[in-house]
Amino acid sequence: MKQFIPALLLLFFLFSCSQDxxxxxxxxxxxxxxxxxxxxxxxxxxxxxxxxxxxxxxxxxxxxxxxxxxxxxxxxxxxxxxxxxxxxxxxxxxxxxxxxxxEEQVVYSRYITKVFEYRPAPGQFVNTIPQYETGDTEETMINKAQESISGKNDVMVSLGGYGGYITFGFDHTVVNVAGKKDFKIKGNAFYAAANPNPEAPEEGGSCEPGIVMVSLDRNNNGIPDDEWYELAGSEYHKPETVHNYEITYYKPASDKKPTPKPNSPISDSTYVRWTDNRGGEGYIARTVYHRQDYFPKWLNVGELNFEGTIIANNAVDESGNGSYYVQYTYPWGYVDNHPNEYEDKISFDIGWAVDKDGNAMHLPGVDFIRVYTAVNQQCGWLGETSTELARAEDLHIQEPAVIIPNP
Structure with a gap:
């Protein structure tokens, strides 16, 4: 009994300490x-x-x-x-x-290595860049998009009208380096060689802006299912910019009767109907220059829905008669908005990221990048404005040095 009591006291003491x-x-x-x-x-x-x-x-x-x-x-x-x-x-x-x-054991690529999603909105280059073939599925079209823009490939991919998007990534996390641009994305924008308006700015021509979204793989599962953040470009805080915009496109009936515009290359002015969440409605017109289906043929759906930020239209009919449209650039922060030789203007800073409420976010890096067409705009015979892109590059990865052997 005398030995049992000290043992109880010891257990009590240990238990008390474990609570503290x-x-x-x-x-x-x-x-x-x-x-x-x-x-x-x-x-x-x-x-x-x-x-x-x-x-x-x-x-x-x-x-x-x-x-x-x-x-x-x-x-x-x-x-x-x-x-x-x-x-x-x-x-x-x-x-x-x-x-x-x-240092990594296998040298990272500077270029895109994976396309995760490709879902264009209806447009005049959809089903052609990349080319749709009978039997193609969403998976095979994603693979075709990947073949077009991965590595050093510079084959254009079209995103169609407002909201159409593509999502891609690299073989590493793109690091957010303070005070520097982090990646660039090539498009096919160009400045006009001539303009009927002599007072017009020089930075205008074919500029079809796309908004950039980024995401960090927080759950580490390798797929883009985490929260997305917009890179707030020059138009983000403008009063004419609309956030939380939504649009729905309706697939034309196979027996739809065209409504051509007289004395115009527009073969069907009511081709693809759309409505939005602000009471707006309209059409993506069809032209004689692009006779294929504009609605993605590999998607077995009757409607396509997109949402995001929409910026003000940038096209001006400088001729006054519909013969010469000029799409003017925005200062910075958009894909396919400036010619590729202006590297600083086609480059992006992860530090621009904002959340869905517009609050600045500090991301250490990003694993996924998404680009979508930023305007809902028809330019007469030129058709809808649709963002195109070729390839993207991580600006913090250097090209391997080319060693030329001695003769």
């Missing part, structure tokens, strides 16, 4: 190793408010995030020292850890 100092795993290791441009998703198990800091060589820290989870990705190899503070009323924690980043 909960033995819970923090969930953050002391050291991590990862290739550059690859993510580490850090999730602490302790409750409380989190504050993540990066330490410099002198041990001085700067706060990099106050979110519950922190996603680390680095552009360059090296040793990165970090600190996590968890502020809790009962148990505050300060944890130091290190992330060792090394």
């Amino acid at each position: 100092i909960p033995m819970v795993n923090l969930g953050i290791d002391d050291i991590y190793s990862v290739e550059r441009m690859k993510k580490i998703i850090l999730h602490p198990e302790f409750p409380g408010k989190c504050k993540w800091s990066m330490l410099d060589v002198n041990g001085q820290d700067s706060v990099i995030s106050e979110a519950r989870d922190y996603i680390f990705v680095a552009e360059k190899p090296g040793k990165y020292s970090l600190k996590l503070n968890i502020i809790d009323a009962e148990n505050s924690v300060e944890h130091f850890f290190q992330i060792v980043v090394w």
